[in-house]
Amino acid sequence: MREINVSQITDVVERLCIEANTRLPGDVKCAIEACRGREDGEIARGVLDNIIENYQIADAENVPICQDTGMACVFLEIGQDVHLVGGDLRTAVDEGVRRGYDKGYLRKSVVRDPIRRGNTGDNTPAMLYTEIVPGEQVKITVGPKGFGSENMSAIRMFKPSAGLQGIKDFILETVETAGPNPCPPMVVGVGIGGTFDKAALLAKKAIMRPLGTHHPDPFYAALEDEMLEKINALGIGPQGFGGRTTAIGLNIETLPTHIAGMPCAINISCHVTRHKTEVL
């Protein structure tokens, strides 16, 4: 049994909120730069050049890459041999978000009620997921999620008879509907299986998986490549102005599901797909 004080979690969450919002992950930068090399249209190349220049400015000046610094999605993988002490975990995580968004000059984009609105003023609460895993470490991931792209996400409960073709059509339909709204080039996260809620969580986890990695099952790995190619054949292009690069990555995550169903969730993210992880 290892004791970890929740104040350590507060400190890490604070730091990760700021770092995730100012430093684009290396895999995302690589994907954008590779796509820039393949574009031949003047407008598409100009847009990608500006996108690259933008994250270089954010790096050099420690400023947010995008003004939508998102809702703070916090994923904790807590070792089952860890004893958390010193206070309540949820309060500790929210305190980390509060401090990170204050000290990092990040935008406070959370309203306290979905219908009656009203900004909470400190970007809390975090969207917190906890998972108990073997071991005595705590793995903390912060993924700030902007809503220009979140709003273009979709979920559908398919009949099993819809099969692989149903999933393929749904992915293309969702990207087509999203069009220029989610700030393309986008990252597409697909969650297939589980229950209604688990499919959505899988899709969220899929956008956080490094670009260029593949699903361990060769069937889904091939589907990832095929669907990325099909999305990029749509011609939506950077910012929707036309071009080869509509998406810089597509990741699929799967789970077993019920005999009667085939849930599929698609989480759309933008070229500022941010996440940062630290292990305590």
Added chain:
Amino acid sequence: MEKHITLPLTEELAQTLHAGDRVYLTGTIYTSRDAGHKRMCEALARGEKLPFDPKDATIYYVGPTPAKPGQVIGSAGPTTSGRMDAYAPTMMSVGARGMIGKGARLPEVVEAMKQYSGVYFGAIGGAGALLAKCIKRCELIAYEDLGAEALRKLYVEDMPLFVIIDSQGNNLYESGRAEYLRKRDELT
């Protein structure tokens, strides 16, 4: 075509701009998102004046991050314009001609643009750090309680934009994609 233009966006100037033009914009613009637009349209419905003179004005759909010490403004890229579609025709009816944002607009907004010679400019979504560089002055003018969504008056220099929809209703989202697909299909 690359054009350097200076505001205000008069009807004459608006009519020289075409979908697909790369524009570098200089002058005074106003910021507002959906919460601000809702208040402005409610004020107009009550017969009240707006916090700024809407004649030939350009509105930037943005909610910036807070400015760090020494900064004019924080990161300041465009938000999704579709959320302002419910209010944009009303704003154009009182003279506001330019809109800066990103993403698709409803047909009724395009119709209003044709009627009032409106122009919809696109700034690069997600390029907030880059766009902040061309904002030289920032002044809070109304609705301070809305935080990031408060109304601000900005002075911008050479703000890099694209004309997405022009005052004749031509749309870069449609023409740019069609042009790319046509060229690609010619090659294959």
